[in-house]
Amino acid sequence: MAAVKYIASDKLPDWLKSLAAKSRVLVPVAEGGGVVFRPYAPGCRPVFDSDATAPPKGAVFPACQELFRYEQGKDPEDPGKPTLKLIASTEAEPTVVFGAKPCGARGFLIFDRVYIGKKFPDPYYIAAREATVFVTMACAAANVENTCFCHWVGSGPADGSGSDVLLTPVAGGYTAEAVTDKGAALLEDPALADGAAKADEAAAVKAAAREVLGEAPDIAASPAALLAAFDDADFWRDQSDKCVSCGACTYLCPTCYCFTITDEPKGMSGRRMRSWDACMHFQFTLEASGHNPRPTKAHRLKNRVGHKFSYYPTLHDGLVACCGCGRCIKSCPVSVDIREIVQNAVARAKG
Amino acid sequence: MPVLTGKELRIVGFLCNWCSYGGADTAGVGRFGQPTDLRIIRVPCSGRIDPLFIAKTLINGADGVLVSGCHPRDCHYAEGNFYARRRLEVLKRFLPILGIDPGRFDYTWVSASEGQRWQKVVTVFTEQIHALGPAPRFDAVSADMLAKAAAGALGQGGNRVAA
Amino acid sequence: MSRLEELKTRIKEALPGLECVIGWQKGYDPLHNTPLFMRTDADVDKLEWGPLNVHNPAVYLPTFTGKKVGVVVKGCDSRSVVELLQENLINRDNVVIFGMPCTGVIDLSKVKARLAGAGVSAGTVTAVTDDGKTVSVTAGGQTTAMPLAEVRADKCGRCQFPNAVLADAYVGDPIAPAAPAAAADADLAALDAMSVPERMAFWRYHMERCIRCYACRNACPMCVCRDHCIAQSREPHWLTQDDTATEKLMFQVVHALHLAGRCTECGECQRACPMDIPVLALKKHLNRTIRDLFDYQAGVDPQAIPPLLQFKLEEDNIKERSW
Numbered sequence: 052m053a054a055v056k057y058i059a060s061d062k063l064p065d066w067l068k069s070l071a072a073k074s075r076v077l078v079p080v081a082e083g084g085g086v087v088f089r090p091y092a093p094g095c096r097p098v099f100d101s102d103a104t105a106p107p108k109g110a111v112f113p114a115c116q117e118l119f120r121y122e123q124g125k126d127p128e129d130p131g132k133p134t135l136k137l138i139a140s141t142e143a144e145p146t147v148v149f150g151a152k153p154c155g156a157r158g159f160l161i162f163d164r165v166y167i168g169k170k171f172p173d174p175y176y177i178a179a180r181e182a183t184v185f186v187t188m189a190c191a192a193a194n195v196e197n198t199c200f201c202h203w204v205g206s207g208p209a210d211g212s213g214s215d216v217l218l219t220p221v222a223g224g225y226t227a228e229a230v231t232d233k234g235a236a237l238l239e240d241p242a243l244a245d246g247a248a249k250a251d252e253a254a255a256v257k258a259a260a261r262e263v264l265g266e267a268p269d270i271a272a273s274p275a276a277l278l279a280a281f282d283d284a285d286f287w288r289d290q291s292d293k294c295v296s297c298g299a300c301t302y303l304c305p306t307c308y309c310f311t312i313t314d315e316p317k318g319m320s321g322r323r324m325r326s327w328d329a330c331m332h333f334q335f336t337l338e339a340s341g342h343n344p345r346p347t348k349a350h351r352l353k354n355r356v357g358h359k360f361s362y363y364p365t366l367h368d369g370l371v372a373c374c375g376c377g378r379c380i381k382s383c384p385v386s387v388d389i390r391e392i393v394q395n396a397v398a399r400a401k402g
Numbered sequence: 403m404p405v406l407t408g409k410e411l412r413i414v415g416f417l418c419n420w421c422s423y424g425g426a427d428t429a430g431v432g433r434f435g436q437p438t439d440l441r442i443i444r445v446p447c448s449g450r451i452d453p454l455f456i457a458k459t460l461i462n463g464a465d466g467v468l469v470s471g472c473h474p475r476d477c478h479y480a481e482g483n484f485y486a487r488r489r490l491e492v493l494k495r496f497l498p499i500l501g502i503d504p505g506r507f508d509y510t511w512v513s514a515s516e517g518q519r520w521q522k523v524v525t526v527f528t529e530q531i532h533a534l535g536p537a538p539r540f541d542a543v544s545a546d547m548l549a550k551a552a553a554g555a556l557g558q559g560g561n562r563v564a565a
Numbered sequence: 566m567s568r569l570e571e572l573k574t575r576i577k578e579a580l581p582g583l584e585c586v587i588g589w590q591k592g593y594d595p596l597h598n599t600p601l602f603m604r605t606d607a608d609v610d611k612l613e614w615g616p617l618n619v620h621n622p623a624v625y626l627p628t629f630t631g632k633k634v635g636v637v638v639k640g641c642d643s644r645s646v647v648e649l650l651q652e653n654l655i656n657r658d659n660v661v662i663f664g665m666p667c668t669g670v671i672d673l674s675k676v677k678a679r680l681a682g683a684g685v686s687a688g689t690v691t692a693v694t695d696d697g698k699t700v701s702v703t704a705g706g707q708t709t710a711m712p713l714a715e716v717r718a719d720k721c722g723r724c725q726f727p728n729a730v731l732a733d734a735y736v737g738d739p740i741a742p743a744a745p746a747a748a749a750d751a752d753l754a755a756l757d758a759m760s761v762p763e764r765m766a767f768w769r770y771h772m773e774r775c776i777r778c779y780a781c782r783n784a785c786p787m788c789v790c791r792d793h794c795i796a797q798s799r800e801p802h803w804l805t806q807d808d809t810a811t812e813k814l815m816f817q818v819v820h821a822l823h824l825a826g827r828c829t830e831c832g833e834c835q836r837a838c839p840m841d842i843p844v845l846a847l848k849k850h851l852n853r854t855i856r857d858l859f860d861y862q863a864g865v866d867p868q869a870i871p872p873l874l875q876f877k878l879e880e881d882n883i884k885e886r887s888w
Contacts, residue, residue, distance in 0.1 A: 082552070084674050084841025087774050101686055104840060105776060114776065115808035193705060196688025197594040292585075293600035295624060296791070297780035299839045313799075313806050326806035329778070333792030381688065384784045384837030385620055386592040386599040457818045458803070461811060474878065484876035491883045492825050492854055492873070499756060499850040500818065501765025508886060523888050538762060540811045543769040547762070551770035556755075556763045 055253070056238050057246030059224040066242035067091050067149065074145035074184075077110055079103040088148065099150050099188050099220070102196070102376060106155040106305040107148045111179045112162065114302075115326040118175065118312070122320040143179040147237070149186045150218075152194075154201050154376040156185040157213035158305025161363070161372045165308055175325070184233050187214040188225070192259040198377030200390055202267040206375060209257035219253040226253040270360070270371075273393050276400035277361035284349065286399060290392045291352040293385045298329030300379035300387070301355065306372050309335075330354050356392050411465040411531055415442045416451050420478035422470035424514025426524075434521035437528035440468065447471065448509075449482025453493040460502050463539055466531035469509040470523065476513060483511065505534055569614045572637070572665055572736045576609050579635055579661055579734070586635030586663070587622040588612045596676065596690040596702065600625070603635075612637070616695055616713060619670045621645055621831045623786040626655050633659045639667040641720055643729035644829040644864030645786035650731075651867055652827070654789050664729030666740040668697060669713055669721035674841055676702060676716050683709045714746070719845075720832045722749030730865055752846045753853070768814050774840045775813040781844055782820055784837035787827050795819065821847040826855050826872040829864035858882045 058066060070076045070091075077088040078097040085104035089095070119139035126132040148156070159180065166176035190199075190208035201207055211217040215234030218225040226246045229235035246253075280286050301307040311328040315321055328335055331352070336345045345351050363372035373389070380388050417423040423444050429436060445451055448471025456467045469490060477483040490509040498504050508527055512520045550556055566574075576586050585602045590611040592599035598617040603609045614637075622636050623645035638646060646662060649655045677687040685705035692703040701710045714722075723746065728739040756764060779796070782788045795803050796816050803819065804812050820834070828848045835845035855861055859872035859882070 082774050083771055083843070084677075085774055085839070087840075101688070105774070113808065115806050193686065193689070196686060197690065198688060289602075292602040293625075295780070295783040295837075297783040297837070298778035299776070299780045299837075302776040302778045303839060311806070315805050315807075324806055326808070332779075332797065334797050380593060382839035384780050384833075384839075386597045388593045388599075391593070453822050454803070454819060457822065458815060461815055461818065481876065484878070485873070487880065487883060487885075488858075488873055488876055489825075491858060491880075492851070493822070495854045495858075496822070496825075496847075496851055498761050499764060499847060500814070501761055501763070501768060503761050510886060510888060519888070526888055538765060540765060540769055540814060541809060543766045547766035548770055550763075551766045556759050556767050 055246040055250045056227040056243040057221075057224060057249050058218075058227060058243045062224070062242045064093070066240055067097075068093060069240055069242065070147050070149070070237065074147050076147045076149055077107060078149050079151065088151070091149070097150050100191075100194060102152045102194070102378075103155070104378075104382065105303055106158060106376065106378065107151045107185075108155075108158065108305055108307075110146055110148050111159060111183050112176065112308065112327075115324055116175060118323045118325050120320065120322050124319065141174040141178045143175075143182040146179075146183045147186060148183060150188050151185060152376065153187040153189060153208070153210050153212075153214055153217065154206065154374040155305045156187050157201075157206060157210060157374045158376075159185075160213045161306040161370065161374070162308045164367050164370070184215045184237060185213065186216040186218060186227075186234070186237065187211070189217055189219040189253075189257055190260045191220050191256050192263045195260055195263040196377060196381070198380040199264060199375065200267070200377060201375035202261070202264045203270060203390065204371040204373050204375045208260040208264065219256050221249050221252045221256060224249075226250065268394060270393055270397060272397050272400060273371075274361040274365050276396045277357045277393075279400050280396050281353070281357070283399070286395075287349040287353045290356075290395065291347075291349040291387075294331070294348050294352050294387050295385055296331050296333070296348040296351065297384065298331050299382050299384065300389075301329035301331055302327055303378040303382050305374050305376055305378075306359070311335075330358070352387075352392075356389060356396075359389075360393050360396075410439045411528075411536060412463070413439045413441065413466040413468060413528060413531055414459050414464050415440045415468045415470065416445055416448075416455060417442055417469075418448045418450075418471040418478075418483075419444055419446050421472035421476065421514050422448075422512045422520070425470070425512040425516045425520040428514060428517035429520040429524075430517075432517045434517055436521055436524045439466075439528050439531070440524055447477065447479050447482035448486035448490075449477070449479065451486060451490075453489050456490075456493060456507060457497075457500075460497065460506060460537070461500070461540060463537060464506075465534070465537045466506045466527065468507075468523070468527050470512045470520075471509075473511040473513055476511075501540075502537075503534055505530055506537060568665060568737045569612065572614070572663060572734075573609050573612055575734045575736060576603060576612070576635065576637070576663060577606050579663075580604075580606070580609065582633065583635045583661060584629060584632040586637065586661075587625055588637035588663075589614075589618040589620065589622075594690055595693040596673070596687065614665060616669060616671045616700060616717070617693070619673065619718070619836060621784075621786050621833045623649065623831075624784060624833065626660060626786075627789045629659070631659070633661070635661040635663060637663045637665075638729050638732070639670070640664075640724060640726035640728055640730065641667075641829065641831045642786075643731055644726060645831055646864075647731050647867050648787060648827060648829050648864035648871075649789075651864070651869060651871060657867070661734070662729060662732045664732035664735045666737050667724075667727050668740070669717040669724070671700060671713070671716050672718040673836070676700070676711065679709060679711050679716060680704055683707065685709075718832055718836070719749050719752070720830060722746030726865075731867060750849060752843055753849045756846055756850070768817075769810050771842050772810040772813040772817070775810075775842055776840060777808075777813060777816070778839065779816075780837040780839060781817075781834035784833040785820070785824070786831065786833065787824055787829070788820070817844055817847055820844075821851055824848055825851050826859070826861065826874075827863050828852055
């Protein structure tokens with residue numbers, strides 16, 4: 052592990068400028084009443100003290116992405132013969148995501164197992180993932196919110212897994228620790244000084260934030276408990292009664308990786324696009340025949356919770372497909388609480 | 403002859419099958435000269451026109467939309483145009499809040515025998531759209547205006563402040 | 566017996582004949598209440614009443630087709646119930662309405678802004694108390710007192726119906742509506758003050774951050790198509806999946822125009838929006854148009870026919886163009 056570096060708050064714009072000279076830099080900025088990731092421009096004021104409303108998911112996995120374009124035509128030599136030209140590019144822009152909370156970056160660890168797996172490697176995802184570096188900001192005690200539960204899912208407010216550089220707010224600035232080699236390269240910048248003297252303070256900040264979260268309940272039983280509740284319609288009716296079946300929880304989730312594919316033809320040419328999908332929508336499992344295996348919001352919420360806390364961990368060495376950022380709770384129009392549902396399932400299994 | 407020396411603009415017309423489409427036909431048969439910017443879409447009745455047809459047309463870049471149906475009390479389906487009148491008037495008043503000039507949309511009534519009225523409506527409406535020029539596009543709002551919007555310098559509404 | 570206790574008693578009396586009664590209970594933290602579906606007496610004991618009951622429970626009623634349910638309403642919620650009745654989207658015999666006088670609910674965005682001004686995060690709230698006039702929120706170890714009149718929802722500032730417009734069981738004495746507050750329609754006034762091209766820039770800027778979650782639609786009590794919304798159908802193909810402000814705004818236009826003459830201005834679309842996009846202004850504008858043209862307000866009279874479902878041979882306020 053490289054030595055701890057330090058950057059004073061007033062030097063931060065210098066560092067951001069030098070990063071922005073080499074790549075796209077996305078920082079959390081206030082827009083209307085929300086905080087979203089936008090390209091850094093000199094003068095913009097990044098928001099580091101609260102978690103962004105929308106996670107940096109789109110940096111690697113855009114809300115809508117063109118997979119290829121096509122052009123249909125006719126062979127000029129033989130007009131009866133149709134021609135088809137495909138234009139595809141997996142090229143990704145070098146990007147630095149700066150100032151996300153560690154949980155937002157950790158979400159990609161759940162993506163990686165699906166899209167960089169041996170079975171179905173996804174060239175678009177892999178290219179974007181390799182082109183992106185995450186500089187995250189550990190939470191101070193004051194940033195820990197009522198909806199935070201990263202400690203439930205084997206993480207914590209200063210968990211650098213998924214990050215390349217971990218910053219920690221200290222008096223007057225931030226300490227910076229490289230987590231990966233990609234991250235270490237970013238720290239070779241004149242704006243950063245040696246931070247050994249600040250290391251203890253940073254450790255104290257991290258410990259204080261962890262302290263605020265308190266003890267996590269044991270949810271090790273959740274995979275089995277959720278499976279056991281699979282056919283309990285009344286249980287899922289009770290959990291989903293208030294859900295309005297919108298997609299806020301899924302679209303704002305750093306770990307929700309499902310997509311849909313649509314074609315948009317325009318005359319003789321067209322585009323094939325991949326866009327985020329949400330399992331809370333009726334259309335998610337709607338089949339061409341008109342049959343829908345998940346016709347009600349109870350079926351759909353069961354899938355969302357089950358996938359994160361049961362089916363995925365069962366397939367992936369116990370890794371829970373949730374980073375505990377709490378956006379699904381905080382941004383839900385009716386405050387559906389996934390923590391409560393998991394606990395209810397565990398309690399139900401205990402009888 | 404209309405003064406279309408510049409380039410044509412894109413004007414979309416929604417015409418009912420029974421009166422206005424006939425009126426446009428009468429104008430053509432009578433060889434009444436008309437501007438050529440209008441592209442006509444024939445619909446069964448002005449009551450069939452979902453205001454969303456018009457909104458989508460304008461939002462996606464048409465420079466003008468003209469709707470024409472049977473005169474009130476003359477509807478082939480007795481009352482389709484009465485419903486249409488209410489919807490279209492609501493839409494006309496709604497467009498400016500979106501940032502679309504209300505002059506880009508109009509609705510009127512032309513019967514199958516009114517070839518000359520059709521000629522007049524098309525000419526006046528086309529001139530009106532030419533006076534407004536090509537429609538500004540949502541996907542081409544200037545960076546300057548967006549910066550003003552971001553700064554709340556447009557008089558951004560309400561009490562909604564960044565949390 | 567307090568009014569809330571009396572309400573609980575009335576609900577418990579009615580519960581045996583009902584699938585459930587919809588109300589509110591405490592949520593995951595002291596700042597949030599959450600909808601409650603009461604099926605047992607123990608559930609009824611969780612019922613809350615107060616300025617944190619921000620949700621409109623009428624949104625759930627059309628999902629209970631054929632079942633008899635109860636619903637606890639604020640005045641604004643009752644208008645949504647009435648509008649659903651006007652449109653035959655729910656059956657009067659299948660809904661039991663419980664009402665109480667309402668003195669206003671908070672706008673969480675305003676509370677968040679107040680707390681941000683005091684240097685604390687709304688995510689750290691540990692206690693909320695309210696005495697009917699002031700809401701006191703404790704977060705990050707400090708307590709911030711906020712006059713309800715300053716942090717209540719805009720709709721409460723111009724509420725004409727603090728009592729349910731229609732109720733089967735009404736607890737407490739009806740109260741008189743307060744004089745309309747000047748700031749209640751500041752969002753619309755700001756848009757009115759802009760030039761037409763400025764408004765285009767306004768929507769372009771705000772729609773950019775829309776995530777297309779459709780929370781605005783699904784929280785809307787009048788959006789009854791829900792799973793079969795034209796926004797998500799391929800045939801007809803109204804919208805593409807493109808992540809562009811144009812597509813996103815087009816959906817807001819779909820929503821607003823489908824609400825013309827039906828919207829009761831409960832504000833759920835904007836409240837539900839996780840990205841805080843001011844979408845309610847579009848509906849406010851439409852409602853003003855409907856009022857000007859047809860002298861009509863939605864959700865006040867169960868017998869009234871919505872204005873776009875009827876017509877007059879000679880319209881009073883529509884001046885047609887002469888060419």
